[in-house]
């Protein structure tokens with residue numbers, strides 16, 4: 001699913017094409033993708049308004065419009081495709097095009113989703129809508145981003161020390177750090193040389209520093225390489241990301257660790273598959289109690 005680097009890449013590719021444009025028409029083909037209002041209210045708020053700005057927070061892309069803001073969460077397989085009206089995206093994407101924004105320069109922004117988990121939110125829509133409430137709470141509680149100007153060392157160190165959670169699960173917690181998903185959580189832990197089952201509070205100062213630096217490096221590189229394409233991710237220009245070739249552990253079970261040559265292993269932690277090198281990322285010491 002698109003994580004921070006992918007959504008950031010989508011934002012960067014769409015911004016120059018959308019900001020300043022007016023949305024002339026919003027075509028709703030599958031109403032269930034809209035949250036916070038029905039199709040009529042969405043259209044009333046969106047049509048005729050200019051796109052003032054595009055922003056990203058965590059994995060949300062936010063479109064600031066003249067008469068209200070929209071948030072798009074792509075979840076598993078959502079895509080935002082900028083194209084011309086007649087462009088042929090192929091039968092699968094055509095069939096799964098759920099919302100089309102028609103722009104005043106003749107282009108379209110199509111929301112495509114083959115897995116149907118993504119949503120488009122009207123952020124100041126019906127406050128009693130439980131799906132909207134949940135999205136607003138998630139946005140409100142998002143933690144700092146693992147980038148320059150986001151996460152700071154002192155705060156990170158203190159919050160790590162206070163948590164008894166396993167690192168893999170903690171890195172996926174959007175309130176702890178915003179924007180990481182399964183791919184980058186695994187890659188960050190490999191970069192830092194820390195096993196995904198380690199408890200956050202058990203990290204030494206030096207390990208915490210490695211994790212802090214590793215997260216920033218991995219995310220910055222992934223943005224530079226325009227994200228990772230597994231499954232359906234493409235950016236706003238329909239291009240795949242090239243970070244996939246640079247993945248060290250994610251999806252590489254059984255392959256040789258690029259650092260030491262040991263076979264990459266996979267285990268399920270908190271319901272999510274985790275990939276790691278058993279030698280570069282030593283498993284946690286068994287606690288004294290389990291030895292009794």
Ligand SMILES: [Zn+2]
Pocket residue numbers: 257258259260261262277278279280281
């Ligand atoms: Zn290794």
